Amino acid sequence: MIREITVELGMDEMADITDEVREFVRESGKENGAVLIFSIGSTGAITTIEYEPGLKKDFPRIMNKIAPYGEDYEHHKTWNDDNGSSHVKASIVGPSLVVPFSNGELMLGTWQQIAVVNFDTRKRKRRVVLQIL
Amino acid sequence: MIREITVELGMDEMADITDEVREFVRESGKENGAVLIFSIGSTGAITTIEYEPGLKKDFPRIMNKIAPYGEDYEHHKTWNDDNGSSHVKASIVGPSLVVPFSNGELMLGTWQQIAVVNFDTRKRKRRVVLQIL
Amino acid sequence: MIREITVELGMDEMADITDEVREFVRESGKENGAVLIFSIGSTGAITTIEYEPGLKKDFPRIMNKIAPYGEDYEHHKTWNDDNGSSHVKASIVGPSLVVPFSNGELMLGTWQQIAVVNFDTRKRKRRVVLQIL
Numbered sequence: 416m417i418r419e420i421t422v423e424l425g426m427d428e429m430a431d432i433t434d435e436v437r438e439f440v441r442e443s444g445k446e447n448g449a450v451l452i453f454s455i456g457s458t459g460a461i462t463t464i465e466y467e468p469g470l471k472k473d474f475p476r477i478m479n480k481i482a483p484y485g486e487d488y489e490h491h492k493t494w495n496d497d498n499g500s501s502h503v504k505a506s507i508v509g510p511s512l513v514v515p516f517s518n519g520e521l522m523l524g525t526w527q528q529i530a531v532v533n534f535d536t537r538k539r540k541r542r543v544v545l546q547i548l
Numbered sequence: 549m550i551r552e553i554t555v556e557l558g559m560d561e562m563a564d565i566t567d568e569v570r571e572f573v574r575e576s577g578k579e580n581g582a583v584l585i586f587s588i589g590s591t592g593a594i595t596t597i598e599y600e601p602g603l604k605k606d607f608p609r610i611m612n613k614i615a616p617y618g619e620d621y622e623h624h625k626t627w628n629d630d631n632g633s634s635h636v637k638a639s640i641v642g643p644s645l646v647v648p649f650s651n652g653e654l655m656l657g658t659w660q661q662i663a664v665v666n667f668d669t670r671k672r673k674r675r676v677v678l679q680i681l
Numbered sequence: 682m683i684r685e686i687t688v689e690l691g692m693d694e695m696a697d698i699t700d701e702v703r704e705f706v707r708e709s710g711k712e713n714g715a716v717l718i719f720s721i722g723s724t725g726a727i728t729t730i731e732y733e734p735g736l737k738k739d740f741p742r743i744m745n746k747i748a749p750y751g752e753d754y755e756h757h758k759t760w761n762d763d764n765g766s767s768h769v770k771a772s773i774v775g776p777s778l779v780v781p782f783s784n785g786e787l788m789l790g791t792w793q794q795i796a797v798v799n800f801d802t803r804k805r806k807r808r809v810v811l812q813i814l
Contacts, residue, residue, distance in 0.1 A: 469622035489735030602755035
């Protein structure tokens with residue numbers, strides 16, 4: 416079973432998609448298994464985070480310390496683009512996450528949500544694939 | 549098949565859980581497949597590392613360079629907490645890892661162990677889910 | 682179904698293995714599922730990236746800012762080695778990636794390729810496992 420969801424996000428914005436994943440697992444009718452969450456595209460990423468207003472700022476701030484926006488990247492010479500930092504951030508965090516479920520429930524911590532992050536420098540409709548493994 | 553193990557770890561401590569994963573795969577009776585290792589909670593992470601005393605210090609030291617403990621995080625305003633750095637580190641490294649096995653043996657390098665890391669600022673009983681995919 | 686491929690890479694070099702993964706999925710005859718890509722060894726990593734000459738330089742440059750080569754690492758005391766930075770980088774990016782496929786096609790973005798990265802300080806034959814989940 417497979418589903419694609421779309422989330423529109425600005426630069427360095429993230430969205431909590433835990434409910435969508437939970438609903439997908441429920442609809443699959445599977446009691447035990449794992450669900451793959453995969454971000455299509457090279458400037459988006461998937462991770463888990465405590466989804467609250469503070470960390471929504473802290474996480475992209477630290478990622479920007481790692482790969483600062485506005486500096487020179489070789490990538491910019493290839494495409495005359497401005498999002499070299501976005502690509503590097505997304506490759507570090509990674510596009511795939513696998514979460515186990517048991518008795519139909521995601522095995523997440525109470526403060527652990529599934530998030531898609533848009534590291535691109537412009538607003539993007541991020542496509543995320545959900546799949547029962 | 550699914551199992552939950554618990555490992556008590558101090559701040560920035562890690563544990564080698566390769567033997568637990570190996571034993572789990574053996575008990576599953578499966579010859580070929582993959583095993584999911586998933587850390588429940590938003591301040592723990594799973595990765596592979598050469599598990600030796602030096603890297604057990606180097607890895608958290610570098611992670612702390614990325615997201616320094618003791619600095620200001622917006623997260624602290626939400627909860628009057630001190631572990632904003634922990635959350636950011638855990639979200640970068642990530643909570644899920646999938647390791648293939650063949651003929652009942654994990655396909656790891658000789659110096660590659662499976663580790664759970666506690667980035668939280670206090671001692672935690674980290675819960676880790678093992679699951680055959 | 683499982684396959685091991687080998688890619689020889691210098692320090693901080695990466696290779697695009699998307700075609701190998703695509704071919705592997707095709708040969709599996711499976712229409713829908715997911716493919717695990719796993720790097721054997723503790724100084725290699727798997728991620729997705731827009732595989733073009735600029736980012737091939739930007740990504741290792743930023744990783745080297747995180748964990749600089751040539752600095753002191755406790756790891757060097759253990760083995761009188763010089764690749765402490767390599768281990769830390771590989772543990773951050775991670776060795777495993779899971780990519781979904783539908784109708785026999787990998788669900789990647791147009792500019793999103795699957796890459797194996799060699800963070801070791803010497804030329805290495807990186808072993809990568811492909812497995813249908």
